[in-house]
Amino acid sequence: MSTILAHLLGMDHKGKPHQVDQSMWTNLLASFDDEKFMKEMVNTHAPEEGDVDVQSLFHLVDNILHGTTAIVDSIVNPTGTKGSGKPSFKPLKEGFNPPLDAINEVGCQLTCKALDTKNVRQTLVSLFHELSSYSWVNKALITLSSLAVFYGDFWRLARVEPLDKLAESMAILKGLPAITKPTDPQKIQVFGVLNEMIKTTLNMTQCLVDFEHDSKDVPELSTMIDVASSVYQIIISILACSIQFTSLISTVDDNKGKDLPTFARKVNMIHHSIKRHYEDFLQKKEEIKEYQRLQRLFNAPTDNVELIKALFYIKDDPQPLFLGSKKTKDKVESLRRKNVLLLISDLKLTSHDLSILAKIYNERKFHEERYEIVWVPIIEQDGEEVIKQFQNLQLQMPWYSVHSPKLTNRVAIRIIKEKWHFRQDTMVTVLDPLGRVSNQNALSMIRVWGWDAFPSPVL
Structure with a gap:
């Protein structure tokens, strides 16, 4: 029997059904946390110029696996909602040439050689040497491409027209x-677990693809995900x-994927870790962009409302202000064309300072001359x-x-500390109607002079 036909039938080169013994799973699971072996694989990295797009x-792989996993979902849960809709396919770049030689060679490593040798460490060594010249993300993508071709080619035939x-x-x-016929429900459910694991692996890979793309303009954050170890995993x-899929499509399978849930839990843990790091990166990147935006605004304000809005998370609440005298919420726009005293403090604001400010606030001229x-x-x-x-x-x-207090913008707090030198002591920064600082800290003058500390307002 030829090697190709044996592969199609899920058999080894001797014509026997592929079997996965326990040592293969044990060694493969242990490889996740073997730092010494991981370092050896990482050290094979020798990227060359002119790498793959x-x-x-990723769009190719994503299209294949989204379409394929939807087919499997419909077989595993024929009456369920999962996979009931048609998957959306990303448009492909015209003229793109995938690394077919590498994909085919890696595919052979994944399907034939891994089960023939039964030595998963040896297979991993072969894979990393085959992929040594590619970038880290492309190593993962080429390997996933090989699985996608194998997996997609098989399940596409489940939708055969009569x-x-x-x-x-x-x-x-x-x-x-x-x-595909429900004569062996247990085996069908194993396909479901495997299908979910493939989806999770695709999602992990997408995190790395997105991270590589999104981190190009923030090189200071490029180490927030350990890409090399993530690709290894x-x-x-x-x-x-x-290995599990090849075993399942063999004519004989006594284990029925009994080791798969253990693997699935481990893969889910890794996915959660990568996803969490990616989300942390996105938050940090957003904070950097927000910091740059607020710096420009603080340095060259044109309107006090625009500057004051930047102090709060307006998106979380368009009415972030609370007016104590009326016990009502209000928009920042109510402060337009007014001189605004920003009372900046922690929770150690003293009753003495509160009483002085209350006296000023109750002055008729304070409101007549458009102060808030x-x-x-x-x-x-x-x-x-x-x-x-806070409420007291x-x-x-x-x-x-x-x-x-949760509506105070954390990035604005950072700039207040850097630009207006807030530490812990209460301060009062006075803004004119254009958002310009007319007095960075007027509190000491207010304590001495009260309302008389204020010059004629800028109108």
């Missing part, structure tokens, strides 16, 4: 009728999926006690305050 290759006799014959030769996951006060709390602790202290202080303020 990552985005184009008149397509060629495809029907190929499906029979691959054993699809026996698999993804390749092990792909190898496990391939806004409390900007700098509170970086959490907990119920903190909220109670807020009750003593007839002026505006942010109605929740």
